[in-house]
């Protein structure tokens with residue numbers, strides 16, 4: 001589904017590469033964490049999948065296509081198949097919950113009829129049934145993140161990219177958001193998630209790709225890694 005093949009990314013200016021010959025293969029339906037210290041290259045890796053950035057060398061494949069070679073007019077189609085979720089929610093503050101989610105479908109030309117059917121269904125999936133007429137500032141952080149996930153998922157994308165989706169949430173609310181991302185993953189969407197949150201990575205066991213200075217220093221399957229904390233008395 002997604003393949004990074006010896007991907008190096010240099011930003012302009014001096015310094016080490018943000019990514020350095022990264023090779024990672026992600027199958028359809030996987031849930032993969034990208035972990036590592038601030039500046040290790042997690043966001044750069046995620047942005048390459050959207051072709052918001054282009055590799056300095058190496059190749060990034062999404063659904064079998066090398067996206068760096070894709071014609072520019074095909075990039076919007078690629079991005080429609082990749083939902084995005086961020087730490088800071090990024091909702092439109094002057095639109096209701098329903099309008100925020102509907103907007104993602106309006107911009108790609110879906111009919112009003114389809115929008116009226118799919119948006120309430122999606123709000124139900126994310127646990128916001130009956131909250132469609134609220135404004136973002138009338139919601140808790142966790143609820144706002146659910147709206148953002150609904151917006152990312154409403155078009156049933158192949159892939160969801162989540163960059164620190166629990167970064168602004170307390171631990172209990174984060175668990176709710178992780179349950180939701182797991183649910184969406186189980187419906188067949190591949191999930192790539194960058195996180196600093198060791199507690200989440202320990203509790204919700206998934207494949208872990210760890211970056212350090214742009215290099216992959218660990219790539220472990222779900223369940224094969226040890227707990228970071230020893231809770232035995």
Ligand SMILES: Nc1ncnc2c1ncn2[C@@H]1O[C@H](COP(=O)(O)OP(=O)(O)OP(=O)(O)O)[C@@H](O)[C@H]1O
Nearest residue numbers: 011012017018036037038039040041042043044045
């Ligand atoms: N637009 C940019 N221009 C120049 N350098 C950049 C740019 N974006 C990121 N970098 C650099 O690339 C490296 C990797 O950054 P990146 O944002 O991918 O890391 P990250 O692991 O996502 O960090 P964080 O957890 O803080 O978000 C860092 O050294 C960063 O300073």
